[in-house]
Amino acid sequence: MGKHRYDREYKRVEGIEFKGNLHWPIRAGGGVILAYDPHRGDDDDEFRLIKMPREHILNGHFNEYHKICIGAGEGHLRYVEFVGPGCRDCRPPTWTIWRLEKYNSAADEGWILENKINVNIEVHFFRGAHPLAIDPCDPKFVYCKIANLIFYCDMLTADTGV
Numbered sequence: 001m002g003k004h005r006y007d008r009e010y011k012r013v014e015g016i017e018f019k020g021n022l023h024w025p026i027r028a029g030g031g032v033i034l035a036y037d038p039h040r041g042d043d044d045d046e047f048r049l050i051k052m053p054r055e056h057i058l059n060g061h062f063n064e065y066h067k068i069c070i071g072a073g074e075g076h077l078r079y080v081e082f083v084g085p086g087c088r089d090c091r092p093p094t095w096t097i098w099r100l101e102k103y104n105s106a107a108d109e110g111w112i113l114e115n116k117i118n119v120n121i122e123v124h125f126f127r128g129a130h131p132l133a134i135d136p137c138d139p140k141f142v143y144c145k146i147a148n149l150i151f152y153c154d155m156l157t158a159d160t161g162v
Helices: none
Strands: 016-018 022-024 032-037 047-051 064-075 075-082 094-100 113-116 129-133 139-147 149-154
Touching: 016 064, 016 129, 022 064
Parallel strands: 064 129
Antiparallel strands: 016 022, 022 032, 032 047, 064 075, 075 094, 094 113, 129 139, 139 149
Protein backbone atom coordinates (compact mmCIF):
# COMPACT_ATOMS: atom_id res chain seq x y z
CA MET A 1 0.00 0.00 0.00
CA GLY A 2 1.43 3.37 -1.02
CA LYS A 3 2.09 6.23 1.33
CA HIS A 4 0.32 9.57 0.96
CA ARG A 5 1.78 12.91 1.93
CA TYR A 6 -0.57 15.13 3.91
CA ASP A 7 0.25 18.43 2.28
CA ARG A 8 -2.03 21.16 0.99
CA GLU A 9 -3.71 18.74 -1.44
CA TYR A 10 -4.62 16.23 1.30
CA LYS A 11 -5.98 18.36 4.12
CA ARG A 12 -7.96 16.72 6.87
CA VAL A 13 -11.68 17.23 6.43
CA GLU A 14 -14.06 16.82 9.35
CA GLY A 15 -16.82 14.26 9.21
CA ILE A 16 -20.49 14.70 10.03
CA GLU A 17 -23.34 12.59 11.39
CA PHE A 18 -26.39 12.07 9.19
CA LYS A 19 -29.20 9.50 9.59
CA GLY A 20 -27.25 7.64 12.27
CA ASN A 21 -24.16 7.24 10.07
CA LEU A 22 -20.82 9.02 10.11
CA HIS A 23 -19.67 10.62 6.83
CA TRP A 24 -16.33 11.89 5.55
CA PRO A 25 -15.54 13.38 2.13
CA ILE A 26 -12.66 11.53 0.45
CA ARG A 27 -10.81 12.94 -2.54
CA ALA A 28 -9.61 9.58 -3.88
CA GLY A 29 -11.18 8.11 -6.98
CA GLY A 30 -12.58 11.38 -8.23
CA GLY A 31 -14.38 12.05 -4.97
CA VAL A 32 -16.60 9.98 -2.71
CA ILE A 33 -18.22 10.33 0.68
CA LEU A 34 -17.38 7.48 3.04
CA ALA A 35 -20.43 6.55 5.13
CA TYR A 36 -19.91 4.38 8.21
CA ASP A 37 -22.71 2.80 10.19
CA PRO A 38 -21.29 2.25 13.71
CA HIS A 39 -24.28 0.08 14.70
CA ARG A 40 -23.72 -2.68 12.12
CA GLY A 41 -20.66 -4.18 13.81
CA ASP A 42 -18.66 -6.50 11.58
CA ASP A 43 -21.32 -6.64 8.88
CA ASP A 44 -20.06 -6.15 5.32
CA ASP A 45 -22.51 -3.27 4.94
CA GLU A 46 -21.06 -1.11 7.71
CA PHE A 47 -19.16 1.00 5.13
CA ARG A 48 -20.66 2.59 2.04
CA LEU A 49 -19.25 4.90 -0.63
CA ILE A 50 -21.41 7.69 -2.00
CA LYS A 51 -20.18 9.22 -5.25
CA MET A 52 -19.86 13.01 -5.20
CA PRO A 53 -21.43 14.98 -8.03
CA ARG A 54 -18.74 15.45 -10.69
CA GLU A 55 -20.66 16.86 -13.67
CA HIS A 56 -19.27 20.34 -13.13
CA ILE A 57 -15.60 19.30 -13.33
CA LEU A 58 -14.17 18.41 -16.71
CA ASN A 59 -11.85 15.57 -15.74
CA GLY A 60 -13.41 14.43 -12.46
CA HIS A 61 -10.31 15.23 -10.40
CA PHE A 62 -9.33 17.09 -7.25
CA ASN A 63 -6.34 19.34 -6.73
CA GLU A 64 -5.32 22.21 -4.45
CA TYR A 65 -7.89 24.50 -6.11
CA HIS A 66 -10.81 22.38 -4.83
CA LYS A 67 -12.03 23.15 -1.30
CA ILE A 68 -14.84 20.93 -0.02
CA CYS A 69 -17.12 20.24 2.93
CA ILE A 70 -20.25 18.21 3.60
CA GLY A 71 -23.18 18.89 5.86
CA ALA A 72 -26.78 18.02 6.55
CA GLY A 73 -29.91 20.06 6.86
CA GLU A 74 -33.61 19.82 6.16
CA GLY A 75 -33.33 16.03 5.89
CA HIS A 76 -30.69 15.96 3.15
CA LEU A 77 -26.96 15.34 2.86
CA ARG A 78 -25.24 18.29 1.17
CA TYR A 79 -21.89 18.79 -0.53
CA VAL A 80 -20.16 22.14 -1.02
CA GLU A 81 -17.24 22.69 -3.33
CA PHE A 82 -15.26 25.84 -3.98
CA VAL A 83 -13.19 25.63 -7.17
CA GLY A 84 -10.75 28.51 -7.26
CA PRO A 85 -9.11 30.25 -10.18
CA GLY A 86 -6.05 28.58 -11.63
CA CYS A 87 -7.38 25.05 -12.13
CA ARG A 88 -6.55 24.30 -15.78
CA ASP A 89 -8.80 21.25 -16.00
CA CYS A 90 -11.89 22.83 -14.42
CA ARG A 91 -14.66 25.01 -15.63
CA PRO A 92 -14.61 28.68 -14.50
CA PRO A 93 -14.11 29.27 -10.76
CA THR A 94 -17.34 28.54 -8.91
CA TRP A 95 -18.83 27.79 -5.53
CA THR A 96 -21.47 25.06 -5.70
CA ILE A 97 -23.82 23.45 -3.22
CA TRP A 98 -25.43 20.09 -3.99
CA ARG A 99 -28.27 18.19 -2.25
CA LEU A 100 -28.51 14.39 -2.30
CA GLU A 101 -32.16 13.53 -2.93
CA LYS A 102 -31.92 9.72 -2.81
CA TYR A 103 -29.70 8.98 0.18
CA ASN A 104 -30.52 5.28 0.39
CA SER A 105 -30.27 4.65 -3.34
CA ALA A 106 -27.78 1.92 -4.28
CA ALA A 107 -26.59 4.00 -7.22
CA ASP A 108 -26.29 7.19 -5.12
CA GLU A 109 -27.90 9.08 -7.93
CA GLY A 110 -29.97 12.11 -7.30
CA TRP A 111 -27.51 14.91 -6.57
CA ILE A 112 -29.36 18.16 -7.25
CA LEU A 113 -27.42 21.36 -7.87
CA GLU A 114 -28.98 23.84 -5.44
CA ASN A 115 -26.87 26.77 -6.54
CA LYS A 116 -23.72 27.80 -8.35
CA ILE A 117 -21.97 31.12 -7.74
CA ASN A 118 -19.54 32.55 -10.26
CA VAL A 119 -16.53 33.52 -8.14
CA ASN A 120 -15.07 36.04 -10.57
CA ILE A 121 -18.23 38.12 -10.75
CA GLU A 122 -20.27 37.63 -7.59
CA VAL A 123 -17.74 37.08 -4.79
CA HIS A 124 -14.46 38.34 -6.21
CA PHE A 125 -13.02 39.36 -2.83
CA PHE A 126 -13.46 35.89 -1.32
CA ARG A 127 -11.72 33.84 -4.04
CA GLY A 128 -9.29 32.26 -1.54
CA ALA A 129 -12.00 31.07 0.86
CA HIS A 130 -12.44 27.54 2.24
CA PRO A 131 -15.88 26.14 3.14
CA LEU A 132 -16.05 25.07 6.79
CA ALA A 133 -19.63 24.01 7.44
CA ILE A 134 -23.18 24.11 6.19
CA ASP A 135 -25.76 25.66 8.52
CA PRO A 136 -27.98 22.72 9.65
CA CYS A 137 -31.02 24.95 10.22
CA ASP A 138 -30.77 26.91 6.96
CA PRO A 139 -28.51 25.03 4.53
CA LYS A 140 -28.33 27.88 2.04
CA PHE A 141 -25.76 29.42 4.42
CA VAL A 142 -22.20 28.10 4.19
CA TYR A 143 -19.66 29.17 6.80
CA CYS A 144 -16.28 29.95 5.26
CA LYS A 145 -12.77 30.95 6.25
CA ILE A 146 -10.22 33.16 4.57
CA ALA A 147 -7.03 33.92 6.49
CA ASN A 148 -8.25 34.60 10.09
CA LEU A 149 -11.73 35.73 9.06
CA ILE A 150 -14.75 33.46 9.40
CA PHE A 151 -17.84 34.59 7.50
CA TYR A 152 -20.98 33.14 6.00
CA CYS A 153 -22.17 33.13 2.41
CA ASP A 154 -25.78 32.90 1.34
CA MET A 155 -25.39 30.42 -1.52
CA LEU A 156 -28.63 31.62 -3.14
CA THR A 157 -27.80 35.32 -3.33
CA ALA A 158 -23.97 35.40 -2.91
CA ASP A 159 -24.43 37.83 0.00
CA THR A 160 -21.79 37.55 2.72
CA GLY A 161 -21.55 38.58 6.33
CA VAL A 162 -19.29 38.26 9.34
